[in-house]
Amino acid sequence: MSVHVQREAAAIRETWLGKALSTRPAGRPAAEAAISGLYRLIGLPPPRFHWVSSPAKGLATVPPGTRAWESIDRLTEWPVPRRLSTLAATLRHELDARLRPRGRPFDQIVRRTTYFPLQRSVTSTLVPPLNAAHESPVHRRTWYDTLSVAWIAEYDALRRAAGAVFTGEQRRLLALWTAATTSCGWWWPREDTCVVSERPVALHTEVWGENGEVRPHREDGPAVRYADGWDLHAWHGMPVPAWVITDPSVRRIADEPNVEVRRCAIEHMGWPAYVDQAGLRLVATAPDPGNPGCELRLYDMRAGTRVLLAVNGSQERDGHRRRYGLTVPAFDDPIAAAGWTYGLSAEHYSLLQRRT
Template identity: 40%
Template sequence: MSAAPIRSSASRRATLPENFNLFDEDSQALEKIRDVWLERGLCTRPADRSTAESSVVQLYRRSGLSKPEFVWVPSPRAGSDLIATEELLTKMSVDGTGLDCPSGYIASMFAASRRRMDARIERRRTDWQIERRQRERLIRASVWESLHTTLFDGVAAAIRTTLTPVAGRVTWYGQQEAHRIAYYETFRRYGLATFDSEDRELLDVQTALADSTGWWWAFDNVCIMAERPTALNAEPIPGSVQGARRLHHSDSPAIEFGDGTNAFVLHGAIVPDWVVLDPTAERIAQERNVEIRRCAIERIGWDTYIDSAGLTLVDETDDPGNAGCLLQLYASPEGWGRSGRILLAVNGSLERDGHRRRYGLHVPGWFTSAMDAAGWTYGITGADYACLVRRT
């Protein structure tokens, strides 16, 4: 097996000052910890192949396995293609309870380590005062949940849409697994829990992998290693108090790899390339996915879409809870797949850029009054909605 070589370079590690005190200012301190790991998870530098391979070798040896052959590919998509082409297999154990293969052994080793570390954290928690227990919850929210939202639910989910299906294979996400590593490392580094030597060493190995590579797959004699993205664009999630981010680029792929594999994402919504590159009323009419259709309409703007699609205005009125804005009720266009109407409204609160977003809501076809349709979306009558002073 072979793959086209890709130039690698040493990774620049993001670090915190040695005298950094977690409890000087809890929220600010945790923001710095999160941002260090976020930099790892969003990194687009070439993989540090030497560090990545050395780390995987340690995992193989800890599992009682020999050093594998390493094959580097330019993207996770190229990795899944190679796995499918070469028919690389994972084997179930005789009793069907697990994977009898390197990926199964490594996964079991990680799971056992997390259980031991969780037990140590739980043991310490019983001795903590209320203030310390509150800090533990803050660590969970600020580090684990924030990074999980950005990297695992966001970046990794977008990459998965590019893959050739390879059922039954265990995938590790390298840099996009930073959430769980950062969580346990925070407890270890700041003395909130004491882990045994085996678990500390495994944390070090996982940290090295998150800091040096992208996705990888372990098989009997070979390990497939994927390069990191060459471009990755993200924006803050509006209203996220923990600093979570989402993929977004309005003119090009939000994430792209060296071989051209890419994913288009608008404000966290994964969309086909035409939504970003060439949205038209005709394509929107043929789209059955409501979320993709919404993104495409907002991409070209509701006024342009209404004119292009020739939507019929049924009713319009002033929005009583949103001074200076209109409620507009349109007939659904042909091809949308279900009857009904579209209520066009303006958000009651400002977006991060200071503007109010215009959006459309699908409402039942029996409505002839924009006010009644607006009330229906809130579970009230149009007469009650007309009495609103301010809506959000």
């Protein structure tokens, strides 16, 4: 029975993931009706709607009549997002209260299968464009978490897969939040005006987690793109400058201060190509005792550091083993360098049967 519930919850999760990552044009009438309904629930009349083509435009848009304290850098102080977040939190508390007395055995299974994977996918895929558009880091745990489909999907799965029973009014409120979060992109509710973003027109992802979590990734162009041309490049979930994807080079890598961006650029070039083009001097090679049949290669890099090339002990989803490089101190022995990355001595690393 628990396996059946988990499978059904996983299928529901995939449906909600499709809604969260949709690239179809926004359903403007449905979005405006749902958001207006939420405004009414906190005692406000429906707002004027100002539609924009991307989050970047949404954050830069200052509707006529905007009050000084409704500037985007003070989003956490806006009263309407706070009141709407409280509305959602109250609904969640009431739904949890209906579940708690029965001690339902499948609730935690459903939550692990739906809420957490969806929240990780939204955080990995839809939040990076917000971070790129915001001048300051996004406060994900306030307003933007309220707009995540993860919490709504959780209760949908609890109802459909685990048999939870909610009242008609609770289902009506969930339907309002569902329409408000799945009919459009991000939105920013001021007292009189609500700025609403269209969805992206292109979104490229890869599966990276055990429960179907996805993250943005594209090897030959922007991973996320909006109709107005605003975009975001990403390499295996890491937002990167466009050159990392379009034109990685040894010179640009050398000039890049961010170590993670450098790593992504080198991976995109391929470590063998980078080693060759950068003219790195080979210090030593050795069979990898932690990965039989593979070789460790130690190169002299720069400024008293070296790079160790190794092969991943586990396969990627496509069946291949990824070659990767690790910056290490100025070792002369590849085995000592490999051991250092695990906090082991060369002697202890050489005794490993197989690493992962």
